[in-house]
Every structure is written in structure tokens, then in C-alpha cells.
Amino acid sequence: MSKQKKILIVGLGLLGGSYAMGLSKKGWQVQAIDRDEYALAYAKEKGIIDQGVSRDFEEMVAAADRMVFALYPAAFVKWVEQYKHLFRPGLIFTDVSGVKCGVVEPIQAMLPEGVEFIASHPMAGREVSGVQNATDAIFAPANFIITPTEKNTPAGLAFARVLAEELGFAHICQLSCAEHDRMIGYVSQLTHAIAVSLMCASDNTHLAEYTGDSFRDLTRIARINERMWSELFLENRQVLIEEIDQFTAALQGMKEKLIQGDRAGLEEMFITSTRRRQAFDR
Amino acid sequence: MSKQKKILIVGLGLLGGSYAMGLSKKGWQVQAIDRDEYALAYAKEKGIIDQGVSRDFEEMVAAADRMVFALYPAAFVKWVEQYKHLFRPGLIFTDVSGVKCGVVEPIQAMLPEGVEFIASHPMAGREVSGVQNATDAIFAPANFIITPTEKNTPAGLAFARVLAEELGFAHICQLSCAEHDRMIGYVSQLTHAIAVSLMCASDNTHLAEYTGDSFRDLTRIARINERMWSELFLENRQVLIEEIDQFTAALQGMKEKLIQGDRAGLEEMFITSTRRRQAFDR
Numbered sequence: 001m002s003k004q005k006k007i008l009i010v011g012l013g014l015l016g017g018s019y020a021m022g023l024s025k026k027g028w029q030v031q032a033i034d035r036d037e038y039a040l041a042y043a044k045e046k047g048i049i050d051q052g053v054s055r056d057f058e059e060m061v062a063a064a065d066r067m068v069f070a071l072y073p074a075a076f077v078k079w080v081e082q083y084k085h086l087f088r089p090g091l092i093f094t095d096v097s098g099v100k101c102g103v104v105e106p107i108q109a110m111l112p113e114g115v116e117f118i119a120s121h122p123m124a125g126r127e128v129s130g131v132q133n134a135t136d137a138i139f140a141p142a143n144f145i146i147t148p149t150e151k152n153t154p155a156g157l158a159f160a161r162v163l164a165e166e167l168g169f170a171h172i173c174q175l176s177c178a179e180h181d182r183m184i185g186y187v188s189q190l191t192h193a194i195a196v197s198l199m200c201a202s203d204n205t206h207l208a209e210y211t212g213d214s215f216r217d218l219t220r221i222a223r224i225n226e227r228m229w230s231e232l233f234l235e236n237r238q239v240l241i242e243e244i245d246q247f248t249a250a251l252q253g254m255k256e257k258l259i260q261g262d263r264a265g266l267e268e269m270f271i272t273s274t275r276r277r278q279a280f281d282r
Numbered sequence: 283m284s285k286q287k288k289i290l291i292v293g294l295g296l297l298g299g300s301y302a303m304g305l306s307k308k309g310w311q312v313q314a315i316d317r318d319e320y321a322l323a324y325a326k327e328k329g330i331i332d333q334g335v336s337r338d339f340e341e342m343v344a345a346a347d348r349m350v351f352a353l354y355p356a357a358f359v360k361w362v363e364q365y366k367h368l369f370r371p372g373l374i375f376t377d378v379s380g381v382k383c384g385v386v387e388p389i390q391a392m393l394p395e396g397v398e399f400i401a402s403h404p405m406a407g408r409e410v411s412g413v414q415n416a417t418d419a420i421f422a423p424a425n426f427i428i429t430p431t432e433k434n435t436p437a438g439l440a441f442a443r444v445l446a447e448e449l450g451f452a453h454i455c456q457l458s459c460a461e462h463d464r465m466i467g468y469v470s471q472l473t474h475a476i477a478v479s480l481m482c483a484s485d486n487t488h489l490a491e492y493t494g495d496s497f498r499d500l501t502r503i504a505r506i507n508e509r510m511w512s513e514l515f516l517e518n519r520q521v522l523i524e525e526i527d528q529f530t531a532a533l534q535g536m537k538e539k540l541i542q543g544d545r546a547g548l549e550e551m552f553i554t555s556t557r558r559r560q561a562f563d564r
Contacts, residue, residue, distance in 0.1 A: 123494050143492055171491065186486055187493045191500045194476055197532040199555035201525075204468055208562045209453065210425055211469045212405050215562070217499035218473045222559040226552035230545045237540040243483075244537045248530060250479040255526050258519040263512050270508035273478040277504040279487035280497070 005029065008064040010079065012039050012052065014126055015096045016070030017134025020048045022167040025136065031064075033057045039131045048134065061086040066159060067093035072228055073103050073235055080107050080117075089114030092159045096122055098184060099235040100147045100177035108151045118156035121145045121180065122169065123188075127223050136167060144169035147177045185239035190247060192229060193240065195222040287311065290346040292361065294321050294334065296408060297378045298352030299416025302330045304449040307418065313346075315339045321413045330416065343368040348441060349375035354510055355385050355517055362389050362399075371396030374441045378404055380466060381517040382429045382459035390433045400438035403427045403462065404451065405470075409505050418449060426451035429459045467521035472529060474511060475522065477504040 005028040009016045012034035020030045020043060032052040034040055040052030053060060061067075061083060069076045076095055089112075097103050097119070104119045111117060124142035126133055144164035148157055164172045175183065199222040233240055257265040287310040291298045294316035302312045302325060314334040316322055322334030335342060343349075343365060351358045358377055371394075379385050379401070386401045393399060406424035408415055426446035430439055446454045457465065481504040515522055539547040 123492070142494065145492070173491070183489055183492050186484075187489055187497045190480070191497050193533065193536055194480065195500065196551055196555040197536055198472070198476065198529055199558045200535075200551050201529045201532040202468075203558065205558050205561035207465055207469055209455070210405070210427070210465050211562055212424065214503045215469045215473050216564075217502060218477065219559055219562065220499060221496045222555040224552045224556055226549040226556070229552055230548040233540060233548060234543060234545060237543075241537055241540055244533060244540075247480055247483045248533060250483040251475065251526060251530060253482075254475055254479055255523055258515060258523055258526075261516060261519075263516060266512040266515060267508040269478055269482050270506045270511055273481035273504040274506055274508070276481045276485065276487050277501055280490045280493055280501065282498075 006065065007031070008033070008060060008067045009049075009070060010034075010067060011070035011075075012036070012043055012049070012131050013070060014129045014131070014133055015122065015124075016068070017043060017048060017131030018124075018136050018138055019068055019070060019096075019163075019167065020131075021134050022136030022139060023163075024048055024050075026166045028166070031060055033060065034131075043131050043134075048131065058083075058086055062088055064088070065090060065092070067091065068163070069093060069095040071095075072231055073097045073099055074231060077103055077106055081110065084110060084112060084115070087112060087115045092116045092118060092156050094118050094120045094160050094163065096120070098188070098232045100180045102235040104147065104149060104177050108149060116151070116153060116156040118152050118160045119147045119149075119177070120160045120164070121147065121184075122164075122167075124169075127220075129225060139167045139169050141170050143171045143173065145180055146172070146174045147180045148174060149177065181236050182239055185236055185243050189233060189236060189240045190243040192221050192224060193233070193244060194247070195219050196224060198222065288347065289313070290315070290342060290349045291331075291352060292316075292349060293352035293357075294318070294325055294331070294413050295352060296411045296413070296415055297404065297406075298350070299325060299330060299413030300406075300418050300420055301350055301352060301378075301445075301449065302413075303416055304418030304421060305445075306330055306332075308448045310448070313342055315342065316413075325413050325416075330413065340365075340368055344370055346370070346373060349373065350445070351375060351377040353377075354513055355379045355381055356513060359385055359388055363392065366392060366394060366397070369394060369397045374398045374400060374438050376400050376402045376442050376445065378402070380470070380514045382462045384517040386429065386431060386459050390431060398433075398435060398438040400434050400442045401429045401431075401459070402442045402446070403429065403466075404446075404449075406451075409502075411507060421449045421451050423452050425453045425455065427462055428454070428456045429462045430456060431459065463518050464521050467518055467525050471515060471518060471522045472525040474503050474506060475515070475526060476529070477501050478506060480504065 008031045010033045012032045024030050030049045032049045037054045043049045107117050124138040146160045290313045292315045294314045306312050312331045314331045319336045325331045389399050406420040428442045
């Protein structure tokens with residue numbers, strides 16, 4: 001760990017801002033780079049960051065020992081490509097990307113000697129964006145997943161772990177990038193694909209007055225940031241397509257049982273789903 | 283309204299018990315018929331009902347002016363078939379069934395002159411069953427839907443409405459049986475079909491530790507009473523099959539966009555779903 005608890009965050013949106021807030025509270029000195037000067041001014045005024053710049057950040061980057069990238073995946077890869085010549089030896093950085101294989105492979109391949117990227121995914125978020133909505137309260141119930149490769153070192157892993165501990169995540173664990181992307185394809189992307197498709201299937205907004213909690217719970221995540229999610233879906237599309245196929249086959253199986261009037265078959269599905277769902281109770 | 287606020291409830295499970303509790307609190311005299319003597323004894327001891335019998339209920343039925351049937355749909359139809367000869371002229375009764383066409387048509391067709399069935403659906407429930415879990419608190423946020431036909435009278439409608447008011451439903455409305463079944467096919471049955479199919483698609487219980495709120499919200503309703511729901515699904519299968527087809531087409535459309543790498547097309551779906559979902563915010 002860098003002894004001075006000093007960190008540079010690139011991208012001061014909801015997640016970057018929430019990291020900044022949580023680390024500032026723990027006594028870290030937080031610098032930030034973002035295109036949006038208003039976001040930087042807001043964060044500085046609120047004590048979320050110590051210092052922020054929107055351009056001429058070369059010196060700030062060159063001086064950094066620890067960084068967090070809180071950008072969309074493609075922008076993250078592009079940023080590193082463009083500015084990696086500034087990185088000092090000994091720099092360790094992590095990210096917040098919701099997909100891993102697509103960012104970890106290209107970035108680890110392009111880094112100069114002595115610079116380490118330890119990838120991680122904080123499974124936290126809100127349905128709103130921007131530093132104005134940042135809050136480190138989103139981390140307390142959440143998982144923090146570290147996805148090391150053979151290029152990572154104990155120092156890199158320790159940095160990711162300390163970060164998660166300082167931010168107060170409920171649960172810290174490690175997966176390979178491929179395991180992560182498969183898991184996220186099921187527990188997050190497939191559920192969002194379903195909720196969005198349900199809303200797109202037909203315009204049933206006139207039914208709003210009749211809906212209960214179960215419909216609201218199922219479709220809450222259909223309110224979605226289209227730029228970020230289209231990127232996440234496409235980065236992980238092979239996995240997501242397989243998950244969609246597997247889910248569709250199960251739903252078609254149910255339809256077949258309805259057509260056949262197969263009550264025993266339906267009951268069997270309900271019993272299976274009830275038993276499996278119990279494993280997900282907290 | 284029967285001036286004495288007296289009612290006979292057939293079926294003292296979760297819903298029947300919750301009706302009994304709510305009406306007792308409002309000063310109604312509540313009688314109950316149930317096969318389960320333990321449930322009756324429990325309800326009597328807790329002051330949920332005044333009187334309950336498991337058999338030899340002929341006199342109790344013959345004396346009733348107002349009744350509520352809180353049975354599964356098929357059992358409800360069968361009960362009326364078997365005991366309708368006991369009904370006195372002037373009897374008005376309602377039900378709690380989650381599907382309407384399949385119970386309203388046969389029952390209204392078989393009733394003796396002077397006996398009225400005004401159908402209704404309280405859109406309330408819990409993931410647990412039995413009178414031991416009954417609570418009238420489930421009605422406060424819920425919709426009460428009355429589905430009258432040309433066979434119903436102002437007196438029948440008034441009874442259903444008073445019942446809903448006494449039980450404290452948030453919202454009372456009227457739909458035709460067909461409108462009701464189409465609506466319920468979308469907002470309730472399709473969502474349950476999706477949640478169950480998601481759990482049945484593959485055994486991903488080992489992923490429980492990685493799941494967040496959105497997965498839990500979406501699959502909460504996959505814990506399901508297999509006897510009741512297989513009956514509700516089959517009673518409304520034509521509607522449900524159409525809804526499954528429409529939803530599957532939307533999901534396949536998304537898959538096609540993933541295969542094509544059609545980012546603009548995905549963004550369009552996300553924008554549509556976000557806009558439509560806003561209509562469902564409370």
C-alpha cells in the first residue's frame with residue numbers, strides 16, 4: 001500500500017464519486033480527473049475530492065502511485081492507450097468495469113514494465129448517475145470482485161483488497177475474468193435483458209394501476225442507462241446470448257406444458273424454482 | 283348490504299383468514315367453513331372468526347345472506363355445484379380467484395334464481411399460506427378488482443364494493459372478466475412464468491453469493507405455491523401463451539441485435555423500456 005493513502009480517480013461519475021466520497025471519509029487524499037468541470041467543482045465543494053482537473057493532467061497522472069478508473073469499458077481502454085506513457089513505474093491501478101475479459105486482456109497487454117492493472121468489479125450502483133448522486137452507502141451491502149490474472153502481483157491484490165475494505169464492501173472475493181463474465185451474464189445481464197424485453201414486448205403502460213409489487217420488482221431494472229448497458233451487453237455478448245438461449249428454452253418448456261395441459265409438469269417447474277430460489281435468500 | 287354485517291367465508295386459508303380478520307375488526311360477525319379443524323380452532327381462539335365448522339354446515343350455508351369463497355378456482359366451482367341447492371334466495375356471494383372467465387361463466391350459469399355471484403379479485407397475497415399467516419395488512423396497498431357481468435345487480439356490486447372498503451383496499455375498480463384475465467396474464471402470470479423459467483433454466487444456486495438486489499427482486503416470485511399457480515396458469519392458458527410469445531419475440535429481437543452488434547438498436551430498446559417503466563413508478 002502507498003503509505004500516504006493518496007489516490008487518483010479518473011472518471012467522477014456515480015461510481016467514481018462514491019469511491020472518492022468513501023475514501024475521503026477514511027482520510028485518503030483524493031484527486032480526480034473528469035471532463036466535466038462542474039462535476040469537479042461540485043465534488044471539491046462537498047469535500048468529496050481534494051483536487052480535480054479536467055485537462056492538463058499530465059503531471060497529476062505521472063505522480064500517481066495508485067489509481068482507479070471509473071469510466072465505461074471502451075473509454076477506459078482508450079484512455080490507457082492514449083496516456084499510458086505518463087504512468088510511472090510502481091503504479092498500480094484498478095477499475096470498476098462490469099465486464100472483465102474485454103478490458104483486462106488488452107490493457108494488461110499494453111502496459112509498460114512495472115505498471116500493474118489489477119481488475120475489480122464493485123457490484124454496486126444506482127438507477128441515477130453523476131457525482132451529484134454519489135454515495136458510499138451503496139457499498140455496504142455489496143460484493144467486490146477481484147479478477148486477477150497471472151500478470152498480477154501480491155502488491156496489486158493487496159491494493160484491490162484494501163480499497164474494498166476501506167470502502168466497506170460486505171463481501172470481497174476473487175474470480176477469473178471468464179468466471180466473472182459468465183456469472184455476471186447470468187445474475188445481472190440476463191435479468192436486465194429480461195426486464196427490458198418485458199417492457200418492450202408491448203405497450204402496457206395503461207396497466208400501471210393494476211400492477212403489484214412483483215411486477216414492479218421485476219421491471220425496476222428496466223430503467224437503464226442505454227449507453228452503459230449497450231456497451232456492457234456487447235462486450236459480453238457471447239455469454240449473454242448463451243444465457244438468453246438457455247432461459248428461452250426453459251420458458252418454451254413451460255409454454256409446451258401449458259399447451260399440453262400438463263399440470264404435473266408445471267408443478268414440477270414450480271417446485272424446482274421454489275427450491276432453487278431458497279438458496280438466494282439472505 | 284345485509285344490515286347485520288354478518289358473513290360466511292368458505293375456505294379459511296391465507297386470504298380467507300385475512301378477510302375474516304379484517305371484517306372481524308370492523309365489527310362483522312364472521313362464520314367460516316374449512317376442512318381443517320385446526321385452522322378453525324386457531325382462528326376462533328385468535329378472535330379471527332366467531333364460529334367455524336368443518337362439516338355438517340348445511341344450516342349455516344342455508345342461513346347465509348352474504349358469502350365469500352376463498353378456495354382455489356376448480357374447488358370453488360365444484361363446491362358451488364355440490365351445495366348450491368342450499369343457497370337461500372337473496373344470497374349474494376363473491377370470491378377471491380385470480381382468474382375470472384373460467385369461474386364466472388360456469389357459476390353464474392348454474393345458480394338458482396335469486397342467488398347472485400359478483401366476482402372479485404383482491405390483488406393481495408403473501409409467499410406463505412394458511413390462516414396462521416393471515417393478516418389484513420396485505421390489503422392496504424392493494425387493488426380490488428370487481429368483474430361484473432350483465433347478470434349482476436346494483437345490490438351485488440354494492441356488496442363487493444363495501445367489502446373492499448371495509449377491508450381497506452387502496453384502489454377499487456371494475457373490469458370485464460376478459461379484460462381482467464388479459465391484464466392478469468401480463469402483470470402477474472407472465473412475470474411469474476419468467477421468474478420460474480429463470481430459476482429452471484440452469485442450476486445457478488452456486489452463484490447466490492454474487493447476486494445483488496436486482497436478481498433477488500426479479501426472482502423473489504419464483505418461490506411459488508405449485509398447486510395454486512399451476513391451476514391459475516392452466517385456467518388462463520390461452521392468454522398466458524400469447525403473452526409468452528410476445529415477450530419471447532422481444533427477447534429474440536434483443537438477441538438478434540447482440541448478434542449483429544447493433545448498438546443503436548439496443549440503445550433504442552433501453553430507451554423504450556426506461557420510458558415505459560416510468561409509468562409504473564408509484
